Structures are given as structure tokens and as C-alpha cells.
Amino acid sequence: xxxxxxxxxxxxxxxxxxxxxxxxxxxxxxxxxxxxxxxxxxxxxxxxxxxxxxxxxxxxxxxxxxxxxxxxxxxxxxxxxxxxxxxxxxxxxxxxxxxxxxxxxxxxxxxxxxxxxxxxxxxxxxxxxxxxxxxxxxxxxxxxxxxxxxxxxxxxxxxxxxxxxxxxxxxxxxxxxxxxxxxxxxxxxxxxxxxxxxxxxxxxxxxxxxxxxxxxxxxxxxxxxxxxxxxxxxxxxxxxxxxxxxxxxxxxxxxxxxxxxxxxxxxxxxxxxxxxxxxxxxxxxxxxxxxx
Amino acid sequence: xxxxxxxxxxxxxxxxxxxxxxxxxxxxxxxxxxxxxxxxxxxxxxxxxxxxxxxxxxxxxxxxxxxxxxxxxxxxxxxxxxxxxxxxxxxxxxxxxxxxxxxxxxxxxxxxxxxxxxxxxxxxxxxxxxxxxxxxxxxxxxxxxxxxxxxxxxxxxxxxxxxxxxxxxxxxxxxxxxxxxxxxxxxxxxxxxxxxxxxxxxxxxxxxxxxxxxxxxxxxxxxxxxxxxxxxxxxxxxxxxxxxxxxxxxxxxxxxxxxxxxxxxxxxxxxxxxxxxxxxxxxxxxxxxxxx
Numbered sequence: 001x002x003x004x005x006x007x008x009x010x011x012x013x014x015x016x017x018x019x020x021x022x023x024x025x026x027x028x029x030x031x032x033x034x035x036x037x038x039x040x041x042x043x044x045x046x047x048x049x050x051x052x053x054x055x056x057x058x059x060x061x062x063x064x065x066x067x068x069x070x071x072x073x074x075x076x077x078x079x080x081x082x083x084x085x086x087x088x089x090x091x092x093x094x095x096x097x098x099x100x101x102x103x104x105x106x107x108x109x110x111x112x113x114x115x116x117x118x119x120x121x122x123x124x125x126x127x128x129x130x131x132x133x134x135x136x137x138x139x140x141x142x143x144x145x146x147x148x149x150x151x152x153x154x155x156x157x158x159x160x161x162x163x164x165x166x167x168x169x170x171x172x173x174x175x176x177x178x179x180x181x182x183x184x185x186x187x188x189x190x191x192x193x194x195x196x197x198x199x200x201x202x203x204x205x206x207x208x209x210x211x212x213x214x215x216x217x218x219x220x221x222x223x224x225x226x227x228x229x230x231x232x233x234x235x236x237x238x239x240x241x242x243x244x245x246x247x248x249x250x251x252x253x254x255x256x257x258x259x260x261x262x263x264x265x266x267x268x269x270x271x272x273x274x275x276x277x278x279x280x281x282x283x284x285x286x287x288x289x290x291x292x
Numbered sequence: 293x294x295x296x297x298x299x300x301x302x303x304x305x306x307x308x309x310x311x312x313x314x315x316x317x318x319x320x321x322x323x324x325x326x327x328x329x330x331x332x333x334x335x336x337x338x339x340x341x342x343x344x345x346x347x348x349x350x351x352x353x354x355x356x357x358x359x360x361x362x363x364x365x366x367x368x369x370x371x372x373x374x375x376x377x378x379x380x381x382x383x384x385x386x387x388x389x390x391x392x393x394x395x396x397x398x399x400x401x402x403x404x405x406x407x408x409x410x411x412x413x414x415x416x417x418x419x420x421x422x423x424x425x426x427x428x429x430x431x432x433x434x435x436x437x438x439x440x441x442x443x444x445x446x447x448x449x450x451x452x453x454x455x456x457x458x459x460x461x462x463x464x465x466x467x468x469x470x471x472x473x474x475x476x477x478x479x480x481x482x483x484x485x486x487x488x489x490x491x492x493x494x495x496x497x498x499x500x501x502x503x504x505x506x507x508x509x510x511x512x513x514x515x516x517x518x519x520x521x522x523x524x525x526x527x528x529x530x531x532x533x534x535x536x537x538x539x540x541x542x543x544x545x546x547x548x549x550x551x552x553x554x555x556x557x558x559x560x561x562x563x564x565x566x567x568x569x570x571x572x573x574x575x576x577x578x579x580x581x582x583x584x
Contacts, residue, residue, distance in 0.1 A: 126510045191512030197549045199571040214577045218418045220483030223515045229575035232568035257489045264531045276524035279491040283521035285506045
């Protein structure tokens, strides 16, 4: 891996932050310095024990002041506060990026705090698991996964970030902000919302039925419970911060679901069969695209 | 594996039917005779080439007339027709079972055709993949998965079926029919309906957006496309035949989804966080139950 940034600060030591540290340690251990910080002292302590960062900083100023690249891997609802905290301590020319799942809100929250001598380039790795916390990270998380840079143009700085994310194993693409937020609303946010809903619906059942739902959880429900076990704070923040795109996609979804509900009630087998047939095709294309 | 039935007929050579044949061949190849039949001559030909049945019958009468156990592994919408076809050809004392995902409808469709000298005991293996057709089967499909026998009491015949399914690797439980149909509505049918819906919603997008949804399909959507690539005929039949239980669960789901939609619109973070927190617990219990 080519050295793009010599000093890298990772703020937020959850699944994404620690995976970045693991990946950097695996690839270029001795040639770069990594600074790690999390508001939760327990998380700092765990990362110190795992020995995946060069330095675990005890305050955020210390973690960012020497860095060429600062990565904010924190819930999107915390971006504004943290941007305010780091604003005055950035080194000249340092690049700030984030890994949040909503981008319009993050740009609105962070950009006002970024001094003219610095660069803010939002990004988003399309990678994750249902696990969270500092012990959930692993170095191959980003391999062959897209890492989206959200920008309207290419610059020296986006190119450097592109090389850096590619070095972590990702496929990098530049997309614009509104497009990002709509794509993520349908591919990630709405599926999670629905998974949370259906698992919540089941958890309201009377005890016997609920226990047997757990016992006999067939494929389908099992997949949904995996999604619905993701970090509640992260997801609360995502829905609060991508509300417009999510509500738009949800409305379309509700219309289609009503149609199918009516077809079931009217026993309209022809309509059900035709709807179920066209969805197969999308799966085939995803498998072809190598992202299954 | 103890020999429970010496002559076994498998009607319907899809994922379930061929998996039963694979499993039987792996375990007791020379001691039992299996008869295989499918209405589709291509499927019969594929199964003949795979050499997983003792005899691939060219007509359904031939396939069932010598059997001690007849397994109908066909779409639930075809049960009535096939029951009518086999009715006159059953050997005295032969047991008929099915593997359909809806049970009230299957009982109504099959029971009238079963002569007094025979036994009909519905069953349902909670096992499957998103693949279908005679090449999709494999011998370990049922291992450690539940196989439900739907009956109100234990008899000599349910005990024999229990031993037989256990021999295929399954954990067998006896449940009643209404309970089965409600459990499956929430754990399997509704999740599939929703997955079909959301993938269908995405497939209606304008071309550019649709292509990028496929390209950037994140975890969540990707899982849904897997469910939504399941066999359309099988699923059409399930929704037509378990309409009442599915519509009941769908109504509860819709109420919960409306609540969350309102919480997103009102930016009610407290409500979102509390809803997302309680669903985690169900996942934990499923992992503990060893069915994840």
C-alpha cells in the first residue's frame, strides 16, 4: 500500500473506525501513525488493549491536531458537535472525511465548522455488519465493497482520498449528495426500517406465540432479525437525518404493498405471479455485479 | 438410519423433493426403493441423469401404487389436483404427507381424496433456499432444521413419520394447523411479501437509479433480493392459500410501520430509539436457540 497520509486520526471507535485501524495496521503498520479517539473511555481502553492504533488519545484535540486525514466514524447525529470540537485544532491542509450513512445532513452539520485552510470531503463505505462497538471491527471489512466519495467534482484531495480508500480494498466512486441519499434510502435505510418494524410486530405477540416465532424463525424472519439487531443509536440518527428520502421511498413502498395486499384479498393469482416474477431479475443482476 | 418405510414416493422434483432423494440416497441407498415423479418431463429427465432415485416414473400412478409413504413436495396450489390423481392408486395402509408451507388449505384440498384405508398427515420442513428446480436440492438441507407435523394427536403413523424426518436430520415437532399457519405467516410469508414488494418498488425506478441501486445494493436490500428471487409460483400459491393469516399479520405490521413513519416525520428520536432497542433482544434469543 502506497502511503497517502502519514498521520491519520480516527474519531469514533465502533465497527467502521476499528475496521479502518485493523486494515491500516495489517497493511502499513510501521510507516504511518494512527491516532484513535472515542468519547467513551471504555472504547478507548479496548482499542488500547487490542493495540491497533499507534496512539489512543485521551482527548479529541490531541487526536486531531497532527493528522493529515481525520476520519469521523461516529453516528450522524453526533457530527455537528464533533465538528465544533475539532474545528480549531486542524493542521493546515488537513482533510476531514466522515463515514456516515446520510450525506446532506452531515454536510450541513460539518461544513460550517471547517476552516478555509482545510478540506471537508464526505464519504461513505457501503460495508458493515449487524454488530457494533470496538470489538466488532476487522481488517477485511472494506474489501471489494464500494466506498462512495460525495462531491460534485474531482480535485487533488478527492484523488488522494480515492487512493487511500482503494488501499483499504474498496472500489471508489464519486456521487452527488442527493443521489447518494436516495440510493441509500432504498438500498439500506428502508430495508432496515422494515426489518425493525416486522421484528417489533412479532415482539408484541402474546408470550407463547412470540416464543414459537423465535423457535421456528424461518428464513425470511431470521434475516430480518439480523438487520433489526443493528445499533439503535446509529439508526435513530439515520432516520432523523435522511427523513425526506426515506419518507419518499416509504410512500412508494406502501403503494406497492397496498396493491399486493389487495391482490391477496381478491385472490388475484395472476397479479401476484407477475409481480413476483419480475423481482427475480434484479437478484440476477446483483449476483452478476459481484455484490451478492 | 433405521428403515421406517421401504418404498417411498416423491411427487414433485423441486428443491424439497430432490433434497429428500439426495438425503435418502446418502443414508440408506440400497435398502429402500424410491419412486420419483414430476409433471414436467424435463425435471424427470434431470433427476434420472442425477441418479438420485431408484425409479423415475413416467406416470403418477406408477410412482405411488407400491409406496408405503407418498411425499407431495409440490406448490400448495397443485395439491388438490394431485390428490385427485393419486387417490385410487394408494396401497392399503400407505401414508400420504406433503411439505407445503400452508396447512389449512392443504388439508382442505387433500383430505377429501384420501381413502379410509390410508392416512394423510400434513407436514412442513422449515428449510429451503432461494433456489428452485431439480438441480437445487442437496442432502443436508434438513439437518438441524425443524420439520413440523401438523396433527392434533400422536398416533402410530405420526410416530413413524417423526422417525423418518428425524432420520433426514430434522428436529420434529407436532403443532396444530391454525397455529402453524399463523407462525408461518409472520416468520416466512410476510417477510417474503415485503421483500418482493421492496425489490419491486426499486425495479420501477427510472433506469439510471435502478442500475445504481443494483450496483450499490447495500446489506439490507441485498438480503431482500435473495428472498425476492424465490419461486414465483410457489409464493403465489402460498399467499392465495394462507390469505387470512397473512392479511392479519400484514395489518399489524402496517400499524407499526405507520407509527414509525410518523415518528420519522415528527423527528421523534426517543420513540425511534426505544423501538429499535427492543428488537435486538429477539435476535439474541434466535442465536441462543441455534437457528441463526
